[in-house]
Amino acid sequence: MIKANGFNTQSGKVYGSKAANNPDGLEHLIAVNYFDQVEQVNYVVLGYEDLFGPKKSGGSDRDFNDVVFAVRGIQEGTPTDVPEPSIVLGLMVGFYGLNRLRRRQADSI
Numbered sequence: 001m002i003k004a005n006g007f008n009t010q011s012g013k014v015y016g017s018k019a020a021n022n023p024d025g026l027e028h029l030i031a032v033n034y035f036d037q038v039e040q041v042n043y044v045v046l047g048y049e050d051l052f053g054p055k056k057s058g059g060s061d062r063d064f065n066d067v068v069f070a071v072r073g074i075q076e077g078t079p080t081d082v083p084e085p086s087i088v089l090g091l092m093v094g095f096y097g098l099n100r101l102r103r104r105q106a107d108s109i
């Protein structure tokens with residue numbers, strides 16, 4: 001789960017993985033499979049949206065990049081190792097770049 005603006009306010013809304021339990025009834029977590037061609041490893045990338053409401057109401061940008069995790073090694077049994085920080089950083093930079101590109105395209109419309 002994620003707490004909106006949790007650093008700056010005690011009363012930030014809390015969002016979880018079940019839309020029905022969220023204050024606005026919307027999804028605030030997406031999961032995307034990512035396969036790293038170099039390492040030949042699968043990741044699950046989790047993206048959270050921390051703003052309330054649908055995009056059309058002007059409340060949320062629905063970009064799901066407010067908190068992003070890349071998780072490797074989701075499988076049955078005992079995990080063997082932890083993802084390299086450089087890969088996680090690379091994914092975060094990639095998501096940031098995609099978001100900036102999407103915002104530029106949205107602004108130009």
Ligand SMILES: [Ca+2]
Binds near residue numbers: 062063065
């Ligand atoms: Ca957002």
